[in-house]
Amino acid sequence: MSFCLDTYLQQSDNYEIHASKAGFKDCAMIIRYKADDLVYIKPGDEVLGVRVIGIPPIPIGFDHKKGTVFLPYTKPCHGTSVVELPINDEEIEKIRKLDTGNKK
Amino acid sequence: MKALVLLGCPETPSQTPMAVYVFDKLTKMGYDTTIAANPAASKLVKISDPEGYYKLNLVDLERTLGEINEGDYDLLVGFVHKDAAASFFVTFDQILNTKSLALVFSRDMDEVEEFVNMIEESGSNAKIQAVRAFHNPSPIKVKFDKAIKEFE
Secondary structure (H helix, E strand, O other): OOOOOOHHHHHHOOOOEEEEEHHHHHHHHHHHHOOOOEEEEEEEEEEEEEEEOOOOOOEEEEEEOOOOOOOOOOOOOOOEEEEEOOOOOOHHHHHOOOOOOOOO | OEEEEEOOOOOOOOHHHHHHHHHHHHHOOOOEEEEEEEEEHHHHHHHOOOOOOOOOOOEEHHHHHHHOOOOOOOOOEEEOOOHHHHHHHHHHHHHOOEEEEHHHHHOOOHHHHHHHHHHHHOOOOOOOEHHHHOOOOOOHHHHHHHHHHHOO
C-alpha cells in the first residue's frame, strides 16, 4: 500500500510542525531556510500520496542527516503549515523526478 | 460543457449567496456545474436551498483535488478571500489548465492586492476580478456578471 500523508498525520506523532496557520510565502521561506537540499515542484504534483497545494515554484526540502522532508500543507480554513516528517530514499527519488529546476 | 466552482473557507458571509448565484448563472449558461467545498462551506450552501430548487451539485474540495485531471472541466470559477484559497485556486487552475475566473475579495484592500499578486505570480492566465467586499455580496456579483459575459 502506498504512503498517504493525510493518514500519516492523523495516525502518527512522528512529525514536526514548523509553522501553522501561516501564508504560503512564509512557509516557502521557512522550507528554504531549514532544508539543506531543495527541489521545486508544480502545484498539484503528488508528494507522499497527496497533491501539493501552493504557488509555483513550490519548495520541497530535505534534511539528509535526519532523513526528513519539509513540505507545505494547506487547508482551506487553517492556511498553510510546514510539516517535517521522516522520508525514505525511494520517496526522495520520486520527488526529485518532479523537480522543475525553476527557483524563481 | 462542465464548470467547477471552488469555495474557500466559509468565514466570509458573502461567499454562500454568491455560490448559489454563480451556480444558477452557470447552469443557465448551459454548464453542468459542480461546487467543490469543504464540509462547513458545503453545509452553508446546501441548507440555503432546502427544497432542492437549484439542484446544487456539491462535492468535497480535497477529494476533488485528488481526482481531477486536465480537461475534466471547461471553466473554473474560484472564490479567493484567503491566502489558502489563492493557493487552492492556483493549484486547481494549473491541474485543469482551462478557462478560469478568480473572484478575489476581502474587507481589506491590502489583502485583495496580495491575493491578486499570488495568482499573477503563479503565471496563471485566469481572469481576475478583485473588489473590496465581505458582508455584502453585491460588489462581487457586479464583478462576476461583468466577467462572465466574456465566457458566454
